[in-house]
Amino acid sequence: MNVTQCHLCASKSLVEVLSLGFHPLADFFLKEHQLSEMERRYPLSLLQCQDCGHGMNSYIVPAEVRYQENDYSYDSSNSRVSIQHFSDMAKEIWKRAKLKKGDLVVDIGSNVGTLLSAFQKLGAQIQGVDPAPNIAKLAEKNGILTINDFFNASACKKILKKARPKVITMTNAFNHVSNLNEFMHDVVSIMDKNSTFVIELPYFLEILRKKHFDVVYLEHVSYIGVMPLVPYFKKFGLTIEHVEENDYMSGSLRIFVGFGKEGPSVAKHIALEEKAGLYDKKVWKKFAESVRGCKMNILKELVSARERGGKIVAIGAAAKGNTLLNYCGIDSALIDFATDASPLKIGKYTPGSHLPILADDAIDESVTDALILAWNIAGLLKKKIGSRHPTLHFITPHVVGS
Ligand SMILES: [Zn+2]
Incomplete structure (x- = not known):
């Protein structure tokens, strides 16, 4: 479905700020027998609302196709970094929302329950969706x-049969919602004046600042900044009580929404967004140019590694890595295989580029170069894999990594 109006303010004044070509779903890892089947590809470009500043994909793949037609491959419990992050997050929310033992916490897009299990340990009643x-x-x-x-x-x-939730959380999921008005209407229907709705997701400003263009993929319907959210939540009688940034996923925003007063952190973030040009077309034009430059640099590095005769591996089969591979047109001609720690991905193939995914220990002496796709944990990966293969040369997409 082509997007013709803003998901937050319904304005039809939308401008394309980045175009990445046609892509398969980034989280749709293929089984061997699916390799010969026709792979569906959809247009992937980023639009910005000229009235409220909201960022969104130009095309929405139906949610049923995104989450129910194939095995979903993201498991929030497969990295120690995630488990620690969600444990800290539960503790912070516990304090801010003044939770008590026995209060109900609902997590929307709860995945395997990593965040809820942290709340359960603290004594909350939990419910995932x-x-x-x-x-x-x-x-x-x-x-x-x-x-x-x-x-x-x-x-x-079903939730209300249990209790009215004191806290509703949503991590990396609000940006996946197709119809945000219908969705918020449902969220408000289970809240009361003491409830807090907490969302966490990649910050639109960080995508711009760090040039994380590969965070743009088909599962992400929206890209969230603070300014467009203020009038959006107001429509539902809600305010942003507090907003803060953290390093998760290389730059996330955590937003506390409720029926209280707007916190001073809101104006502070809007000022940062305006100063960085998040709502300025000229700034986005430069962004698109640097994305094209990033593609040329990665291809140059891979081609020269190939010419030296080595084997090349892609490390960390993250969904965002598939935007990078498919946008750059990288396939088995340039990379021999990909590796990942998740049992949900090992044995499968990357969408579009069809690289086989093996476990990290498949990297042997014949591998000379490694393109890091999961650049948000580049430091960890370099340490872990580099200690076993000291001569391995790491390629970190320069625009997106560090
Ligand atoms: Zn808008």
Whole structure:
């Protein structure tokens, strides 16, 4: 479905600020028998609303295709960094929202339940909601009660039978929602004046500042800045009570929404966004130019490594890595295989580029170069893999990595 109006303010004044070509779903890792099947590709470009500043993809793949037609491959419990992050997050929310033992916490897009399990340890009653059948099964196995559905009126009814949630969380999921007005209407229907809605997601400003163009993929419907959210939440009688940044996913925003007063952190972030040119077309034009430069640099590095005769591996089969591979047109002609730690990905193939995904220990002496796709954990990966292969040359996409 082509996007013709802003998801937040319904304005039809949308301008394309970045075009990345046609892509398959970034989280749709393929099994061997699917390699010969026709792969669906969709246009991937970033639009910006000229009225409120909201960022969004130009095309929405139906949510059922995104989450229910194939096994969803992201498992929030497969890295120690994530487990620690969600544990710290639960503690912070506990304090800010003044949670008490026995209060209900609902997590929308709860995945395998990493965040909820941290709340459970603190003494909360928990309820997850996640549409992906394979992921909901894993959560239930871990003892995390999960409604295996989209967050909708029927899920709300089930939640209210239990209790009215004191806290509703959503990590890296608000930006995946197709219809944000219908969605917020449902969220508000289960809140009361003491409830807090907490969302965390990659910060639109960080995407611009660090040139993280590969965070743009089809599963991400929206890119979130603070300024467009203020009038959007106001429509539902809500305010942003507090907003803060953290390093998760290389730059995330954590937003506390409720019926209280707007916090001073809101104006502070809007000022930062305006100063950086987040809502300035000229700034985005420069961004698009540097993305093209990034593509040329990566291709040059890979071609020269190939000419030296070595084997090349891509490390960390993250969804964003697929934007990078497909935008740059990288396939098995340039990279021999990819590696990942997740059992949900090992044995499968990357979408579009069809690189086989193996475990990290498949990297042997014949591999000379490694393109880091999961650049948000580049430091960790270099340490872990570099200690076993001291001569391995790492290529970090210069525009996006560090
Ligand atoms: Zn708008």
